[in-house]
Amino acid sequence: MADMAKFEEEVNKLRTLEKDREKYFTSRQEMEMRLTESKNVKAELDLMESDSKVYKLIGAVLVRQDLEEARSTVEKRLEFIDSETKRVEASISDISKKCTEQRDKVMNMQKSFQMMAQAAAQAQKK
Template identity: 35%
Template structure:
């Protein structure tokens, strides 16, 4: 804490820059989380459509400009695998966002402490 007393303005700038960087990183995480949530919703809709299919109905998968016939169990397992992956990624992003919030709260406290300690010196 000796650097706080020696240069409170420099320390304040450093903390503010670090806080801003964390905010930007957190915003990227939130955008990724929103994208994954949209993909999850889309895949859940596909899964529901698969459940409504009767035996013998065909499923086609778009590969480039071509529709390829696909077995129901194969298509269903692909969608389930995608949903599992998306759920894991959403959970990972939630953890990263929570960690980021904790770091940001710590830096906020440091900024307030630095501002408080710098005021009597002025």
């Protein structure tokens, strides 16, 4: 019975790891959306003339912003998103490795239980 409790514990660890991995996948998707949006904004800003008026939405108010300041802000946002994406990718890689290791551990425990059950069944036949 202690073996079964240990097995349940390992299965729960695997479930937790898989849930965490899903959170990272969701985070990566959000980063990709933000990156696409920011790239579109950068492309639009690059098309603008130097004397164009740019407005930034702050809460419910549009505030005029210098074009170069807007470009700089978007560039910094792109850099931030890039670094966050790399961090999330590294986390996904790490947790995927842990999931694989944990899944292997659970499968090995299952095989062990099956072998013990087969041995017990054969012992009863004799």
